[in-house]
Amino acid sequence: MPTTTWNRHHILSLADFTSAEYNAVLQTAASFQEVLSRRTKKVPTLQGQVVANLFFEPSTRTRSSFEIAAKRLSADTLNFAAATSSMTKGETILDTAKTYLAMGTDIMVIRHKDAGVPQAIAQEMDRLGVKVSVLNAGDGQHEHPSQGLLDLFTISSLIDSAQPRIELLAGKKIAIVGDILHSRVARSNIWSLIASGAEVHLAAPPTLLPKFFAEYLGATENSQRLFTHWQLEPALENADFVMTLRLQKERMTAHLLPSLREYHQLFGITRTKLKLCKPNVKVLHPGPVNRGVEISSDLMDDPEFSLIQSQVTSGVAVRMALLYFIGSGKVSGI
Amino acid sequence: MPTTTWNRHHILSLADFTSAEYNAVLQTAASFQEVLSRRTKKVPTLQGQVVANLFFEPSTRTRSSFEIAAKRLSADTLNFAAATSSMTKGETILDTAKTYLAMGTDIMVIRHKDAGVPQAIAQEMDRLGVKVSVLNAGDGQHEHPSQGLLDLFTISSLIDSAQPRIELLAGKKIAIVGDILHSRVARSNIWSLIASGAEVHLAAPPTLLPKFFAEYLGATENSQRLFTHWQLEPALENADFVMTLRLQKERMTAHLLPSLREYHQLFGITRTKLKLCKPNVKVLHPGPVNRGVEISSDLMDDPEFSLIQSQVTSGVAVRMALLYFIGSGKVSGI
Amino acid sequence: MPTTTWNRHHILSLADFTSAEYNAVLQTAASFQEVLSRRTKKVPTLQGQVVANLFFEPSTRTRSSFEIAAKRLSADTLNFAAATSSMTKGETILDTAKTYLAMGTDIMVIRHKDAGVPQAIAQEMDRLGVKVSVLNAGDGQHEHPSQGLLDLFTISSLIDSAQPRIELLAGKKIAIVGDILHSRVARSNIWSLIASGAEVHLAAPPTLLPKFFAEYLGATENSQRLFTHWQLEPALENADFVMTLRLQKERMTAHLLPSLREYHQLFGITRTKLKLCKPNVKVLHPGPVNRGVEISSDLMDDPEFSLIQSQVTSGVAVRMALLYFIGSGKVSGI
Known part of the structure; x- marks a missing residue:
């Protein structure tokens, strides 16, 4: 495993990713790819942590990939789909995110049809001084x-x-x-x-x-x-x-x-x-x-x-690496 | 942990709650609140038990809260949403509940737009002489x-x-x-x-x-x-x-x-x-x-x-306490 | 536990089931029925394996039964429902199945309104030379x-x-x-x-x-x-x-x-x-x-x-037996 320290709290955009960060992700994903080839494909890294998939825009494929990645890391997962949610009851997106924060979510994986929503939620989390991480799973025409x-x-x-x-x-x-x-x-x-x-x-x-x-x-x-x-x-x-x-x-x-x-x-x-x-x-x-x-x-x-x-296949390994970095906040042995 | 014995099998209404019961919930929720502040927020209390969220009326917020609470107690969870269910195929609500009973559900968390549905299901379970507990997660204009x-x-x-x-x-x-x-x-x-x-x-x-x-x-x-x-x-x-x-x-x-x-x-x-x-x-x-x-x-x-x-946040701790009481049927060390 | 060797990789139809296979299922289901009567109803058999429920035709009842069966065997489960999927985006069914394959799915439980879909997916998996098993959970008017x-x-x-x-x-x-x-x-x-x-x-x-x-x-x-x-x-x-x-x-x-x-x-x-x-x-x-x-x-x-x-109730035990056979590929002590 690489020994770099990981400092990025949210993963919202690649615009300002450094070479060191890219390489940390690539090398850690390679390690997880190796884990995935074993018979028992789980590691206990995120045991007890909650990863909430807040998909305001539906996507079975990406949501499943994040869900498998989180489960391989032994996290508990929650799925939120806009269609059946209180979004239809007039709640704002920030209020929804804060509700999941208050329930004890550790990592929010967010997809939304509008650019900037994951960033807005991340800013709100930082403003509140909480440790929750936000991972952009696709926002409008902005980034993925x-x-x-x-x-x-x-x-x-x-x-x-x-x-x-x-x-x-x-x-x-x-x-x-x-x-x-x-x-x-x-x-x-x-x-x-x-x-x-x-x-x-x-x-x-x-x-x-x-x-x-x-x-x-x-x-x-x-x-x-x-x-x-x-x-x-x-x-x-x-x-x-x-x-x-x-x-x-x-x-x-x-x-x-x-x-x-x-x-x-x-x-x-x-x-x-x-x-x-x-x-x-x-x-x-x-x-x-x-x-x-x-x-x-x-x-x-x-x-x-x-x-x-x-x-x-790479998607699962890379998402394990990302959840691992922002979930554990450090790069040390898997 | 309190040493009171918990006797209530279903949680349907607060109308006849005793002071001792209120206090057992409050004190146990406080213990779980403390568990939730630890890094590993899970306890093995309900390992192997199945908590089925039967939400005949949709509610992402309440369902997620019960789901997190159940997972923190290491239970397996099943989500049922009326929209995609055989309700549309003409099955009665009691038949749906009995199907989940027969599958091995231990606790049913039930929300319905009509008052009295959780109670009707609880009565049916008692009539059948089974140990399944029913938890009312909101029934019409009756109780929550x-x-x-x-x-x-x-x-x-x-x-x-x-x-x-x-x-x-x-x-x-x-x-x-x-x-x-x-x-x-x-x-x-x-x-x-x-x-x-x-x-x-x-x-x-x-x-x-x-x-x-x-x-x-x-x-x-x-x-x-x-x-x-x-x-x-x-x-x-x-x-x-x-x-x-x-x-x-x-x-x-x-x-x-x-x-x-x-x-x-x-x-x-x-x-x-x-x-x-x-x-x-x-x-x-x-x-x-x-x-x-x-x-x-x-x-x-x-x-x-x-x-x-x-x-x-209190919601998760309180629901852990309720699931704990009706799932384990006793108050002893977490 | 029976000592028969299990050779069937996919379970698509009963048309060519042998008496030995029927009896292997019946006897193993009886063992699991006994497990289900214990207080802790889980066995670690399929730990780390992913069971994907690909329900192109909705069915809460059958999906829940498979989901409980998989969780009792300690597998991770993924639920796919056609309504919210990229099926609506024009992807073919085989492409959807191959996506779940590439994500690391070990067993696909498939329901479809058309006869032959599970078989088509199984053939594709075999053609690709992968070890994924397909279990028919109901295809059109063909088999269940x-x-x-x-x-x-x-x-x-x-x-x-x-x-x-x-x-x-x-x-x-x-x-x-x-x-x-x-x-x-x-x-x-x-x-x-x-x-x-x-x-x-x-x-x-x-x-x-x-x-x-x-x-x-x-x-x-x-x-x-x-x-x-x-x-x-x-x-x-x-x-x-x-x-x-x-x-x-x-x-x-x-x-x-x-x-x-x-x-x-x-x-x-x-x-x-x-x-x-x-x-x-x-x-x-x-x-x-x-x-x-x-x-x-x-x-x-x-x-x-x-x-x-x-x-x-039998459904859960039988599905545990089927997942066990195709998931572990052998009959030996639970």
């Missing part, structure tokens, strides 16, 4: 840090499974393809990939990657490693990894897309298009996949190219 | 005993945190403000506060505290300690504690209330109105709060006056 | 093997509680009454009862037991022990056990039934009709019961005749 970290872990442990570290990505060309504009996954990935020294190429139709967005991104100090394209091909050329993003079908009805078929023709990933990339290119997708839209159905199931299943 | 007990614990442990006991409330003036007519919380609180020797002042508009209700209450032997008011001020004068009740917004559409704004003006608790009370008055609310209706928003967040967060 | 096994356990342990075994049913006359055509429970029961050497008499109105169905069944090698009737009486005559099936009320609106009252008059089980059976006849029903339709209300509650509660 655990997804960014599990993608980073998936890629870096593919390169060196024993010692995954952010430096392994330096100089790699990584394409991010799809609805960049509305994607919190893209944002979290951009932060971690830029920090790793990779070269990041965004590709999307203009409606999903508007000029102002490109300019905003280009204006940063990272402009020399971040590129935007309104066509797929230049992003794919010699790419080491291709990250596809989920396409919300409602984008089409909002007239941002002509048709799913045309989208697939122009920006969908297929075997033919992958020939532009490096020979051993790998494809990622945060799931759930619209088969035949973002990615062709056969490619998705081909373990030679697809890292999709590996991402889901 | 664990809420009454947690309010009692909140108040009495504020006065003496080491030894909370019902006698500490003797002679205190306590105002209960709001929709008395439809409130199961008010009914449970009236029983426990009268039993404690407190002076209870109910305040509400006539539509929410009709004459027949006042006469019904006034006709009891408790008439000398129970007072009803159609105005707020006489209830607040020199009050030690003010209990506000949740206002169901549907009361307004049922023409029982003119408008929320007018309600707040007449019966909402504000800093100004609190000046009528004792200087160190405290305010309670069972939650979820309609901010700016039953209570002004700033007052709710002011720890000098508000006990709302403390009530939620 | 754990229900068939719990009915077998209920009957055989009534005859010999210490050593329930399939041979005990040889020569018994068992009537299955109701909506045979649409019932997965009937199909699973037919397989197990025929295998036991019992004489099985199906009784239903022609719309719910059409000629082609009778001919299909009659054409098998079991024709000499399987009989179909369009009237109730010949099925009941001298019967040892009467299995009633749940009637879906939508059958009536689909014009397959005249009225519930007429159905009850012709095929509903009452005390009077039971006089045709053996004196100590017992009645079963998989639940939830439409009181006064499939069975008269007073009969359902009469422990002299009704095995309904006993079936629910």
Whole structure:
């Protein structure tokens, strides 16, 4: 186990993550990945602690991943789903969070359709001087840090499974393809990939990657490693990894897309298009996949190219690492 | 730990609670409150027992509180929500309860929109001669005993945190403000506060505290300690504690209330109105709060006056005590 | 504990169950029934394993039974309900299953409104070469093997509680009454009862037991022990056990039934009709019961005749046995 001290109390965004933090997560996730391969996959680290999954926006997949991660660490879990909650009774979100605080919750895993909600709750917890940690499980179009970290872990442990570290990505060309504009996954990935020294190429139709967005991104100090394209091909050329993003079908009805078929023709990933990339290119997708839209159905199931299943598995190990850090507040032997 | 023997098998109502029972709950909850402040907050008391939360009426808050309480005692929990259940398939409530009995449930925590359902289930269990205990988590406009007990614990442990006991409330003036007519919380609180020797002042508009209700209450032997008011001020004068009740917004559409704004003006608790009370008055609310209706928003967040967060925390300790009593059937060392 | 080796990896259907397998389940369920009568009802068998209840079709009753069974074996459980899942986001069922696989699920308990879904998922798991087991918790009108096994356990342990075994049913006359055509429970029961050497008499109105169905069944090698009737009486005559099936009320609106009252008059089980059976006849029903339709209300509650509660209890023990076999892959001391 690494011996770094972990100081971050809440995990809300990757925008200000340090290399040391990235590496602490990657190395600890690798340790947990090893635990998960044993017959008994539980460790007693968070015994007696309560992890509350406050999912104001429903997501079975992400909620299950956090729930398994928490249970592997022997925590007790509580699930809150907005639909059946007192949210419908007019209670504010901060009041809901404070209720779970008062019940003895140690870690709140929060998903909300609006950007900034996890941060607002974290600020309120800090203002109250309590030790509860907040983990952003996706807020609007802002960030989805655990997804960014599990993608980073998936890629870096593919390169060196024993010692995954952010430096392994330096100089790699990584394409991010799809609805960049509305994607919190893209944002979290951009932060971690830029920090790793990779070269990041965004590709999307203009409606999903508007000029102002490109300019905003280009204006940063990272402009020399971040590129935007309104066509797929230049992003794919010699790419080491291709990250596809989920396409919300409602984008089409909002007239941002002509048709799913045309989208697939122009920006969908297929075997033919992958020939532009490096020979051993790998494809990622945060799931759930619209088969035949973002990615062709056969490619998705081909373990030679697809890292999709590996991402889901990484998700549990990375979330165990995150819960471990903010739950125990220190890095010492598992 | 107290050495009293606990004989009550089901917890359905506070109407016939004895002082000894109130004090057993208060003292045991205090012990559990202490357990909850430790790093490892679990005790093995109910290991292997199954606590089923049968919530025919949804309530995330109360269900989570019971779920945490059960898990702290190492019980296994099952959640049943009417919406997704075979209730929609025409099964009767008693049949549902008997199914959970047959599966091996040890304690049933039951909420239902109709008064009397938990009692009917408890009677059926007794008729069948089984050891299952029923805990009423709110039935229609009848009672919500664990809420009454947690309010009692909140108040009495504020006065003496080491030894909370019902006698500490003797002679205190306590105002209960709001929709008395439809409130199961008010009914449970009236029983426990009268039993404690407190002076209870109910305040509400006539539509929410009709004459027949006042006469019904006034006709009891408790008439000398129970007072009803159609105005707020006489209830607040020199009050030690003010209990506000949740206002169901549907009361307004049922023409029982003119408008929320007018309600707040007449019966909402504000800093100004609190000046009528004792200087160190405290305010309670069972939650979820309609901010700016039953209570002004700033007052709710002011720890000098508000006990709302403390009530939620007390809820877990009190529910642990109740599950402990009916689950283990005896009072001996935790 | 029996010393047989268990080789079946998935439990999808009873059609090809061997006598040795039936008896292994019955004897192991009897051992677990004994565990359930102890004060501490848990065994550590599946500690650290994850049992995911993937209920694409909702069922609180069956899901709770599996959840209790898994928790008694110390497994961690995950509940997935289609309504709140990414199914609504267009993900395929196989992709959902593969996501739960990738998260580290050890056993998938699957219910779906379409026949064949659990089998399709099991085949996919085998194709992928992974060790995950699939347990069919009801698929369309196909099978509900754990229900068939719990009915077998209920009957055989009534005859010999210490050593329930399939041979005990040889020569018994068992009537299955109701909506045979649409019932997965009937199909699973037919397989197990025929295998036991019992004489099985199906009784239903022609719309719910059409000629082609009778001919299909009659054409098998079991024709000499399987009989179909369009009237109730010949099925009941001298019967040892009467299995009633749940009637879906939508059958009536689909014009397959005249009225519930007429159905009850012709095929509903009452005390009077039971006089045709053996004196100590017992009645079963998989639940939830439409009181006064499939069975008269007073009969359902009469422990002299009704095995309904006993079936629910058996369900937990039988499901523990099934999870134990496919979770541990061997039969050795609990």
